[in-house]
Each structure stands twice: as structure tokens, then as C-alpha cells.
Amino acid sequence: MxxxxxxxxxxxxxxxxxxxxxxxxxxxxxxxxxxLKIAKAADAxxxxxxxxxxxxxxxxxxxxxxxxxxxxxxxVHRSEMGQGVRxxxxxxxxxxxxxxxxxxxxxxxxxxxxxxxxxxxxxxxSTRHFLDPMRRCGAAARMMLExxxxxxxxxxxAEVRAINHxxxxxxxxxxxGYGALAKRAAKLPLPxxxxxxxxxxxxxxxxxxxxVALLDGRDIVTGQAQxxxxxxxxxxxxxxxxxxxxxxxxxxxxxxxxxxxxxxxQKVLQMPSSVANATFHPLAGVAxxxxxxxxxxxxxxxxxxxxxxxxxxxxxxxxxxxxxxxxARKPGKVVRESGDVDAAFKSAARSIEAEYYIPHxxxxxxxxxxxxxxxxxxxxxxxxxxxxxxxxxxxxxxxLGIPAENVTVHVTLLGGGFGRKSKxxxxxxxxxxxxxxDGRPVKVTWTREDDLHHDFLHTVSVEYMKAGVGAxxxxxAWLHRSVAPSLATIFNPKADHxxxxxLGMGFINLPYEIPNLRLENPQxxxxxxxxxxxxxxxxxxxxxVQCFVSELAAGANKDHRDYLLDLIGPARKIDPDSQxxxxxxxxxxxxxxxDTGRLRHVLEVATKEAGWGKAxxxxxxxxxxxxxxxxxxxxxxxxxxxxxxxxIAVPRVDVAFxxxxxxxxxxxxxxxxxxxxxxxxxxLFGEITFKKGRAQQDNLHQYRLxxxxxxxxxxxxxxxxxxxxxxxxxxxxxxGVPPIAPALCNAVFAATGKRIRRLPIREQAKG
Amino acid sequence: MELQINDQTVTVIAEPDLPLLWVLRDHLGMxxxxxxxxMALCGACTVLIDGQALRSCVLPVAQAVGKKITTIEGIxxxxxxxxxxxxxxxINVPQCGYCQAGQIMSAAALLRAKPAPTDADxxxxxxxxxxxxxxxxxxxxxxxxxxxxxxxxx
Numbered sequence: 001m002x003x004x005x006x007x008x009x010x011x012x013x014x015x016x017x018x019x020x021x022x023x024x025x026x027x028x029x030x031x032x033x034x035x036l037k038i039a040k041a042a043d044a045x046x047x048x049x050x051x052x053x054x055x056x057x058x059x060x061x062x063x064x065x066x067x068x069x070x071x072x073x074x075x076v077h078r079s080e081m082g083q084g085v086r087x088x089x090x091x092x093x094x095x096x097x098x099x100x101x102x103x104x105x106x107x108x109x110x111x112x113x114x115x116x117x118x119x120x121x122x123x124x125x126s127t128r129h130f131l132d133p134m135r136r137c138g139a140a141a142r143m144m145l146e147x148x149x150x151x152x153x154x155x156x157x158a159e160v161r162a163i164n165h166x167x168x169x170x171x172x173x174x175x176x177g178y179g180a181l182a183k184r185a186a187k188l189p190l191p192x193x194x195x196x197x198x199x200x201x202x203x204x205x206x207x208x209x210x211x212v213a214l215l216d217g218r219d220i221v222t223g224q225a226q227x228x229x230x231x232x233x234x235x236x237x238x239x240x241x242x243x244x245x246x247x248x249x250x251x252x253x254x255x256x257x258x259x260x261x262x263x264x265x266q267k268v269l270q271m272p273s274s275v276a277n278a279t280f281h282p283l284a285g286v287a288x289x290x291x292x293x294x295x296x297x298x299x300x301x302x303x304x305x306x307x308x309x310x311x312x313x314x315x316x317x318x319x320x321x322x323x324x325x326x327x328a329r330k331p332g333k334v335v336r337e338s339g340d341v342d343a344a345f346k347s348a349a350r351s352i353e354a355e356y357y358i359p360h361x362x363x364x365x366x367x368x369x370x371x372x373x374x375x376x377x378x379x380x381x382x383x384x385x386x387x388x389x390x391x392x393x394x395x396x397x398x399x400l401g402i403p404a405e406n407v408t409v410h411v412t413l414l415g416g417g418f419g420r421k422s423k424x425x426x427x428x429x430x431x432x433x434x435x436x437x438d439g440r441p442v443k444v445t446w447t448r449e450d451d452l453h454h455d456f457l458h459t460v461s462v463e464y465m466k467a468g469v470g471a472x473x474x475x476x477a478w479l480h481r482s483v484a485p486s487l488a489t490i491f492n493p494k495a496d497h498x499x500x501x502x503l504g505m506g507f508i509n510l511p512y513e514i515p516n517l518r519l520e521n522p523q524x525x526x527x528x529x530x531x532x533x534x535x536x537x538x539x540x541x542x543x544x545v546q547c548f549v550s551e552l553a554a555g556a557n558k559d560h561r562d563y564l565l566d567l568i569g570p571a572r573k574i575d576p577d578s579q580x581x582x583x584x585x586x587x588x589x590x591x592x593x594x595d596t597g598r599l600r601h602v603l604e605v606a607t608k609e610a611g612w613g614k615a616x617x618x619x620x621x622x623x624x625x626x627x628x629x630x631x632x633x634x635x636x637x638x639x640x641x642x643x644x645x646x647x648i649a650v651p652r653v654d655v656a657f658x659x660x661x662x663x664x665x666x667x668x669x670x671x672x673x674x675x676x677x678x679x680x681x682x683x684l685f686g687e688i689t690f691k692k693g694r695a696q697q698d699n700l701h702q703y704r705l706x707x708x709x710x711x712x713x714x715x716x717x718x719x720x721x722x723x724x725x726x727x728x729x730x731x732x733x734x735x736g737v738p739p740i741a742p743a744l745c746n747a748v749f750a751a752t753g754k755r756i757r758r759l760p761i762r763e764q765a766k767g
Numbered sequence: 768m769e770l771q772i773n774d775q776t777v778t779v780i781a782e783p784d785l786p787l788l789w790v791l792r793d794h795l796g797m798x799x800x801x802x803x804x805x806m807a808l809c810g811a812c813t814v815l816i817d818g819q820a821l822r823s824c825v826l827p828v829a830q831a832v833g834k835k836i837t838t839i840e841g842i843x844x845x846x847x848x849x850x851x852x853x854x855x856x857x858i859n860v861p862q863c864g865y866c867q868a869g870q871i872m873s874a875a876a877l878l879r880a881k882p883a884p885t886d887a888d889x890x891x892x893x894x895x896x897x898x899x900x901x902x903x904x905x906x907x908x909x910x911x912x913x914x915x916x917x918x919x920x921x
Contacts, residue, residue: 080863081863082861082862082863082864082900083862084862213856213859214856214859214861216861216864217855217856217859217861218852218856220855220861220864220867220868221839221851221852221855221856221861221867221868221871222799222839222840222843222852223797223798223799223800223838223839223840223868224799224840225864226798227801227865229798229801229802230798232792232793232796232798234796236793238793263782264782291793291794292781292785292789292790292792292793292794293789293792293793293802294785294786294788294789294790294793295782295785295789297805298785364899365863365865365899366801366803366809366811366863366865366866366897366898366899366900367801367803367863367865368802368803413863413864413865414863415801415863415864415865415866416863416865416899416900417863418899445802447805448803448804448805448806448808448809449805666859670859670862670902670905671862673901673902673904673905674862674900674901674902675901676901677898677900677901677903678899678901681901699804699805699806699808700803700804700806700808700809700897701806701808705897705899706901706903707894707895707896707897707903708889708890708893708894708896708903708906708907709890709891709893709894710894711901711903711904712904713886713904713907714904715904
């Protein structure tokens with residue numbers, strides 16, 4: 001077990017799908033380890049997009065079509081869930097193409113990674129991985145248009161130039177629009193990679209600029225945008241499913257007659273569940289199919305189901321928390337060590353300990369999981385809000401028992417994703433129910449209760465921290481134990497340690513200058529579905545580390561910012577391998593070292609802009625946090641105003657962010673604004689608890705999300721400009737979240753003197 | 768039964784206690800109005816009934832008979848709706864966009880009642896609408912902009 005995970009942790013370019021496939025294919029962990037060894041010996045490590053399944057494609061004939069009227073259609077092969085990829089990706093192609101944005105249309109690619117390259121929309125990597133391929137794609141098309149014009153005019157290609165949707169021959173003043181050239185251009189050979197002329201950064205017209213409106217903006221505000229919950233056919237059926245309330249549970253017996261007799265009901269059936277409740281397979285349950293979702297919901301209440309809860313029927317999150325604490329207080333598997341920690345603790349002037357708890361968090365996308373499927377002549381069409389189109393296609397095919405080429409997955413807009421919709425159980429359910437209805441179109445909708453009860457939850461974690469400090473307050477020894485059930489458990493229920501990708505999220509790659517350090521990861525098992533939630537393990541790791549540093553600073557009677565800057569140490573570039581982080585987000589350690597200069601800088605900018613150090617009345621104060629994740633650097637300063645009843649208002653948040661070059665700064669800002677709200681939401685209210693294996697929160701009154709009247713009135717995003725476009729891109733969607741919760745809790749301390757060591761805060765600020 | 772939706776009369780056959788949301792979405796294929804919680808907690812399903820913002824997920828369809836129902840598909844026909852839709856686009860409010868139909872419907876009811884809303888008015892009118900992506904600051908800005916640009920004058 002541990003040997004296999006060691007292998008997983010040391011594999012450089014391991015992505016989620018490979019991970020899944022290897023675990024599935026192997027059926028035993030020994031085989032995985034062997035497989036990886038072979039792969040490692042045979043291949044040089046592949047990084048970035050090339051390390052992903054099906055890599056990248058940059059062929060303009062795949063991604064681009066130009067009509068005779070000049071309309072340009074650009075295919076987007078990544079899923080849109082609010083991060084702006086349907087605007088950002090075409091913007092790159094259009095820029096190199098020298099296209100007029102007003103003539104650009106976007107079309108969503110179906111699932112087909114052989115054709116389009118990797119489509120997994122997660123890990124904050126779409127723009128990072130596809131900036132270069134999409135630039136090459138646009139540039140190749142531009143050169144083909146230029147070539148076509150040169151041939152038409154019988155002049156050397158070097159004399160013509162594409163400018164704003166036309167090719168111009170300046171010598172003769174002739175010009176031809178893209179529409180007129182498209183047919184001829186499409187027949188020309190693709191320019192060889194070495195001959196591609198990419199624009200210089202000075203020539204960019206959309207990349208890195210503002211002023212590009214959201215492509216779907218109009219459809220969204222007029223109610224025309226198509227989400228996964230929206231496809232509608234006249235002969236469609238609507239389904240909801242009563243699923244096993246406990247992970248691994250099965251239907252022992254059910255009575256469905258009353259439901260079947262309810263108004264509008266067409267069919268009541270037990271879900272086929274031939275596979276164990278792991279990976280993305282649908283859970284066991286009973287489906288009600290009706291002439292409307294509302295009728296199906298009403299009828300579902302009439303079902304009488306006797307469940308066999310299986311092995312997780314006793315899962316209790318309070319008991320489990322005590323177990324995690326117990327583990328965190330004892331030595332665990334050492335994942336990184338330097339110096340002599342034990343000796344340093346002995347010689348330290350004093351030591352400080354703290355323990356932090358971060359509970360399960362639900363994604364709660366506003367559009368709950370849902371999907372539509374129909375089957376005609378053995379071919380299945382699926383409409384799904386999926387972050388993982390190819391996995392959806394393969395899994396639907398497997399469950400229907402048909403070849404993947406007979407499954408078409410139409411990727412709709414996603415009404416929120418945050419990692420939940422990487423797991424396509426909802427689409428598989430729709431396909432299975434369409435099969436049960438003789439191929440008729442069926443829409444499956446998860447009610448909000450279903451969503452909160454059966455999510456692939458954010459892990460639950462206890463983080464134990466201990467530091468030895470000298471008389472000067474400086475840290476001489478650092479011990480951090482992180483204990484949390486791993487997301488690997490949905491692929492292998494027996495997995496009991498954090499995998500490399502989880503360790504590499506702000507735990508093992510701690511970039512501080514500490515001479516004696518030991519990081520340990522004790523065992524933990526899972527009793528509900530654990531999945532990746534926006535920012536993943538960075539949330540507990542950043543929470544613990546950033547709150548603990550605040551405690552150390554206070555203990556040393558030092559300013560938090562100054563203390564943290566001192567702890568980070570001087571500007572330097574750290575090799576992730578030297579920190580035992582062999583994952584490094586799948587990126588090259590040479591191209592992506594951890595740059596403490598950039599980490600320091602975001603902290604300096606955020607605190608300066610927020611007016612760090614200014615005086616506040618009692619009940620008010622500021623807190624800060626800084627965190628490196630997804631290859632980007634983020635610092636936050638949160639200001640709180642806490643009343644006598646402990647109610648926390650957040651009037652202002654400042655975020656400084658360095659993700660390297662910024663392709664679409666407007667959407668970067670919106671992602672960071674959203675990350676502030678999500679971070680505050682989870683810190684203040686976010687918790688799913690379990691009793692008898694069952695999630696206790698039913699709907700949004702029990703699983704609270706931040707609302708307008710609670711949101712900061714003033715969110716200021718400070719983007720750090722990149723020195724130039726040769727800098728590698730960092731991620732954007734996720735790295736804004738981790739610093740928010742600790743910055744908020746540190747602000748609560750500044751305002752009240754109370755330490756928050758357990759999330760969510762709820763009433764803890766009360767006097 | 769007969770319903771007046773966006774100035775058109777439509778006939779539907781449905782159980783009288785079926786929530787209006789499902790009549791719109793599933794019986795009529797008008798999918799602009801969204802499901803979010805089924806308990807009037809999130810506001811994604813907000814429509815106007817005789818100008819008042821109501822949650823269609825808990826409103827029995829029978830109670831909407833004889834009243835003027837306006838949905839996101841029809842709100843643009845009013846100056847308030849058009850102003851809001853314009854401001855939403857200018858400010859690039861949406862992220863995923865799923866909740867925004869409900870947000871715009873609540874904002875339309877607000878501007879009809881209060882053409883120049885204060886922050887407190889906005890809090891009161893909009894706090895029933897959850898945005899998981901966290902677009903609240905932009906929603907606030909967009910409502911104020913729509914109010915200034917004539918949206919507030921009906």
C-alpha cells in the first residue's frame with residue numbers, strides 16, 4: 001500500500017485520469033507500482049500539458065472554421081463553469097489569427113480527446129496548458145490566409161500581412177477579407193511548426209488586454225444559455241433517484257407501488273448497480289421517472305425503501321474527528337525531513353503547539369448534478385455539465401455496454417463546477433435510465449438534498465502544528481502532521497495516506513527558511529466519497545500553517561507581516577524536488593521552482609494596499625495570509641467588524657495575486673473576487689457532518705452559503721504584472737481560495753483576541 | 768388551466784399543486800428559470816407574479832392562474848429589465864451565470880419599487896438570491912448602474 005503510494009507520489013506527470021485508469025486497470029496495487037516503474041524507466045518525464053492524457057492539439061483545421069462571410073468559429077474544448085474559458089481560449093486564437101472579435105463565434109467541442117487534446121477542466125490548468133497550442137493554432141491559420149492572398153495576387157508571401165480580418169498587400173494597396181480567402185487557405189498545407197511566426201507581446205490585441213466581453217453574457221442574462229439541466233425534448237421524461245444514504249449501502253427491499261400510482265409517474269425502478277460504490281459509478285438506489293421533475297420529486301416521497309447500510313453505516317463525524325486528533329498526536333509516516341527536529345525542540349527556548357480542524361465541505365454548485373441522455377439505434381447521446389468530457393464518454397459507454405464511439409457527449413455550460421462535476425455519476429445515471437425507458441430522452445436532476453447528501457466531499461482534516469522557538473522568537477524547529485482521508489479513496493477504498501498531489505498542496509512544499517523540519521502524514525480511512533473541491537488540500541494546509549504563523553508572531557510579540565516575511569526568508573528559487581515535492585502540479589521543477597521573492601512580493605503588496613498596521617477600534621481588525629498553490633502566489637488581507645453578539649461582518653478584502661502572464665485579466669479578477677466569497681463562506685459556515693453514515697445537512701438553510709448582505713462591500717484585487725511573456729503561467733481558478741479562511745481567522749484574533757482553530761467559525765467569535 | 772406568461776396566454780395540463788417552476792421548465796420548456804433548492808432558499812427560480820418577485824419552486828401553479836407571470840425570457844421587454852440586462856453585460860457580472868436569471872428578476876422587482884435603491888435596499892431585496900461563484904459586488908454595481916441609466920424610471 002505505502003509502496004504503491006510512494007510510487008504515485010514520485011511520478012512526475014501523474015494526472016487524475018491516469019491515476020484513475022491505473023488504479024482501475026490494475027485491480028491490485030502491486031501492478032500499479034510495477035506499471036509505473038516500467039513507465040518511468042522507459043520514458044523521460046513529460047510535464048505540463050504533454051503529461052496529460054492525449055496532450056495538446058494545435059491544428060487550426062480542428063479548432064477553426066472561417067465562413068465565406070468572414071464569420072470565424074472557434075472550437076472550445078474545455079468546459080465553461082464560470083472561469084471564463086469560453087471567452088479566454090477563443091481570445092488567444094483570435095489574437096494570433098488577427099481576427100475581429102465581433103466576427104468570432106464559439107462552439108463547444110463534444111468529448112473527443114484524440115481530436116482536441118486533453119479536456120479535463122480542473123487543476124487550474126486550461127489556460128496554462130493551452131496558451132501556446134492555441135497561439136500556434138491561430139498563427140498557423142493566419143499564415144495560411146496570408147499565403148492564400150499571396151497566391152491570389154501572385155506576390156511573395158513576405159509582402160502581405162494580415163490586419164484585422166483582412167490580408168493586405170501594401171505595395172499595391174490590395175486587400176482581401178478572411179471570408180474571401182478561407183476556401184483557398186483551407187486547402188494549403190499547414191505551416192511547419194518551425195516556420196510559425198507568432199506575434200510579439202507588443203502586437204497582442206486581446207491577450208493580456210481588457211475590454212473583451214463575455215461571449216455568453218447575453219445568453220445568460222436573457223435566459224437562453226444552455227446548462228446541463230436545460231436540454232428539453234417534447235417526449236422527455238424526468239427522473240429523480242432515492243440513493244443509498246450511506247456510502248456503499250444497497251437496496252434491501254423497496255415498495256414502489258404508491259409512487260408508481262402518483263400523478264405523472266411513468267416508471268419506478270431500482271437502479272442497476274453492478275459495480276462497487278467507488279470511482280464515479282452511480283450509487284445504489286431507486287429511480288422515479290415522471291412527466292416532470294416536480295412530479296418525480298413528489299412521488300419519490302412515497303417510496304418505502306429498506307437499506308442495507310454496509311460497512312459505513314456507523315460513520316459519525318464527531319467520533320471520526322476524535323480519531324483524527326488521536327492520529328495527529330502520534331508520529332506518522334514522515335514525508336519530508338531536514339535537520340534534527342528532535343534535538344532542536346530540546347534546545348529551543350520554548351515550544352508552541354496548536355491543532356486545527358477543517359470539516360467536510362460540499363461543493364453545492366448552484367446547478368446541482370444533472371444530465372440528459374437518449375439512445376437511438378444503439379447510439380447514446382448525453383448532454384452533461386461535465387468537467388471531464390472524455391471520462392464521461394468512456395464511463396457512459398462502459399455502463400451501457402457499448403463502444404465509446406457510440407457515445408456522444410455534448411458538453412453544456414456548467415452551473416458551477418468546483419471539482420464536483422469532474423465526477424460524471426449524474427451523466428451515467430441519465431444514460432442508464434434512458435436505457436430503461438427504451439432510449440427515450442431522460443433528464444436526471446439531483447435535488448439540493450441529493451447534492452448535499454451524496455457529494456464527493458472535500459476531505460476532513462486535523463492539522464497538528466508544533467514549533468520550537470528561540471529567545472528571539474525565531475523558529476528553530478517545525479513539526480506539522482497532516483491527517484486526512486485521501487481523494488484516492490474513491491479509486492481505491494483502502495488508500496489511507498495523502499497522495500503526492502495532496503501533499504504537494506501547501507504541506508510538503510512549505511517554502512519557509514526553517515533549519516529543522518519534519519512533516520508527517522498519519523493514516524486515515526474514508527467513510528464517504530472524498531473528491532477534489534476547488535483548491536483541494538491547500539485549504540486545510542494553508543489554514544493550519546497561516547493561522548499557526550500568526551500564533552507564533554503573537555507569541556513573539558512581533559508584527560505578523562514582518563514575522564512571516566522573516567520566516568519566508570530571502571528571495572530565492574526553491575527546487576520542488578528538494579522539498580520532496582515530486583509532483584509539482586505536473587510541471588517541470590526547472591521551469592516552475594517555488595519563488596519566495598514572488599511570495600514575499602504578494603504579501604508586501606496586499607498589506608501595503610490594505611493599509612496594514614493601521615489602528616482599529618475594539619471589535620475591528622485585519623488579518624493576513626499568503627499561500628502558493630497551482631503555481632501562483634496569493635496573499636489576502638481581510639478586515640472584520642465584529643459586534644457584541646459575535647456576528648462577523650467583513651467590510652473589505654484585499655488580494656494580491658501573481659500568476660505570471662495574464663491572458664484575460666478581467667476574468668482573473670472575477671475568479672479572485674469569487675474566491676474571496678467562497679473562502680469566506682467555507683470559513684464562516686461550511687460543514688457537512690455525519691451520523692450513522694448519513695450526511696446531516698439537507699438544504700441551504702443547514703449548509704449555509706454567503707449571501708449579498710454578508711458579502712464584503714469592498715473587494716480589491718491587485719494583480720502583479722508579469723515581467724514578460726516568457727514567464728510560465730500559473731493557475732487562476734483555485735489559488736485565490738486558500739488564504740481567505742486563515743486571513744479571516746487571523747482578523748478575528750486581531751479584533752477579539754480569540755483564536756479560531758476549528759472551522760467553520762459559526763458562533764466562535766461570540767464573547 | 769390558463770397562464771399569462773410574458774404577455775402570452777398558454778394552456779397547461781398539470782396538477783394544481785405542482786410548483787410553477789416545473790410547469791415552466793418541464794411542461795413548457797421555458798428553461799431560463801432555474802432550480803436551485805426547492806425550498807425558496809436560493810432564489811434561482813425567481814419570477815415576477817404581478818410584479819412581485821416570488822420563488823416559483825414553492826408556488827403551486829394554481830396560485831399563478833389569473834396573474835401576470837414574467838420570467839427571465841420576458842423581462843427584457845420592460846425598460847427595467849433591459850437596463851438590468853445591459854448593465855449585467857457591461858460589468859461582466861456572471862461567472863457560471865446559473866443564478867443570474869433569478870438575480871435579475873429580484874433586481875427588477877427592486878428597481879420597480881425603488882428606482883434609486885440604497886445599499887440597504889439592495890441587501891434587503893437581493894439576500895434571498897445565492898451566487899455560489901460570488902459575484903455579489905458586481906451585482907451591486909450593476910443594479911446601481913441600471914438604476915442610473917433609466918432602469919429605475921420603470
